[in-house]
Amino acid sequence: MIHEAAADSRGSHVDVPYTGEAAARPAASPRAGRRALQAAAASWFVVAGLGQAMFALYVIAAYGSSIVLGRWEQWNRFFPSGHGYIPRDTLGNLALGFHLSLVAVVMLGGVVQLIPGLRRRWPALHRWTGRVYLASVVIVSVGGLILNLTREPIGTPAQNLATRINALLILGFAALALQRARAGRIDLHRRWALRLFLAGSGVWFIRLMWWLWLVVVRGLGYAPEAFDGSFTVMNFAQFALPLLVLELYFRAQDRGGPRSRIAMAVTLGGLTVATAAAIVAVTLGLWLPRLSA
Helix, strand or coil, X not given: CCCCCEECCCCCEXXXXXXXXXXXXXXXXXXXXXXXXXXXXXHHHHHHHHHHHHHHHHHHHHHHHHHHHCCHHHHHHCCCCCCCCCCCCHHHHHHHHHHXXXXXXXXXXXHHHCCHHHHHHCHHHHHHHHHHHHHHHHHHHHHHHHHHHHCCCCCCHHHHHXXXXXXXXXXXXXXXXXXXXXXXXXXXXXXXXXHHHHHHCHHHHHHHHHHHHHHHHHHCCCCHHHCCCHHHHHHHHHHHHHHHHHHHHHHHHHHCCHHXXXXXXXXXXXXXXXXXXXXXXXXXXXXXXXXXX
């Protein structure tokens, strides 16, 4: 009979004698599992933070001057016909203006809110930037809903349904994060804030997914058009996949053993590599060419 390793009162591990022909593999250390999971999560966050900063800079460079100077017709350089600035569509133009103005705030503000050192060292700053972030992400989501419901939709009905679900999730997560913070449940507040961060990053995630998909499919010698419905899947995956991974991370963190935590860390490591590759692809394939055009 083979026995697993047992921990002594100081947390170190002592091999328990056993009988058998082959030696058992030593059990993974609980501390090693936790450290691996934390390191993997931190690595993904650093890469994602850099990628969101790149997206924010692109939005500022592409739309900043036109918004400040009131040259709204310049938005049409980056939008399909009939979806940018539309004369006499005051409500739609205002919604689009607020939407574009605050995207950079949402991208940068979400990253800043999740940096542990800033939370610990400057809690007042964390609270005030949190209020700005929360207000911005709500305005962006409401503006997106107004555009989606009042203008001719871009894409299929299924794709627009995914957009609306994402916006409603953002509004729900924002309300729950705020409620938990006001109730003093900081542990739950942080979890709802993480869900809000991921759902609010849907506009960023779908660009990464699409451009990584283009690189992979073209690298295999196929045309993206041959895969009908792939963009529809991405419209749902932009919020469903990150939220699913987050819930699996919470599960491994709360109830997982060393092996499950290491397995989750390996999964996050793979996603970090994929995220970095997608950031490079969308930067070189979309953001830089548009700004230099």
